[in-house]
Amino acid sequence: MSDLSAQKCEACRADAPQVSDEELATLIKMIPDWVPVVKDGVMQLEREFKFKNFKLALAFTNKVAELAEAEFHHPGILTEWGKVTVTYWTHAINGLHKNDFICAAKTDDLLES
Numbered sequence: 001m002s003d004l005s006a007q008k009c010e011a012c013r014a015d016a017p018q019v020s021d022e023e024l025a026t027l028i029k030m031i032p033d034w035v036p037v038v039k040d041g042v043m044q045l046e047r048e049f050k051f052k053n054f055k056l057a058l059a060f061t062n063k064v065a066e067l068a069e070a071e072f073h074h075p076g077i078l079t080e081w082g083k084v085t086v087t088y089w090t091h092a093i094n095g096l097h098k099n100d101f102i103c104a105a106k107t108d109d110l111l112e113s
Ligand SMILES: C[C@H](O)[C@H](O)[C@H]1CNC2=NC(N)=NC(=O)C2=N1
Pocket: 012, 072, 073, 074, 075, 088, 089, 090, 091, 092, 093
């Protein structure tokens, strides 16, 4: 568990600021397996997780879903045979918030659980 994954998400508020370029540069180093991507004009964090088959991919998907409910911060999840693509962004601000980095770090920790 890292400093980032030990933190808790805060409630998503529409007036919350998006992370600054400097914060992005610092935070992205803490989750080196994730990449910032822009989809439909919205900056998001994305990582592909590889598995031996669909059953393992689905089991991981369910762990991510439980995390999302526990933090009340929800990703996009694409579950395929042998692969799960997880994407975080904050809908309330249509961009990246520190919550997204916390949840990405917590998602990485699920691989050890
Ligand atoms: C009403 C609103 O959807 C909720 O406050 C939560 C639910 N989960 C969420 N998840 C994400 N990724 N962004 C949000 O803004 C968000 N809002």
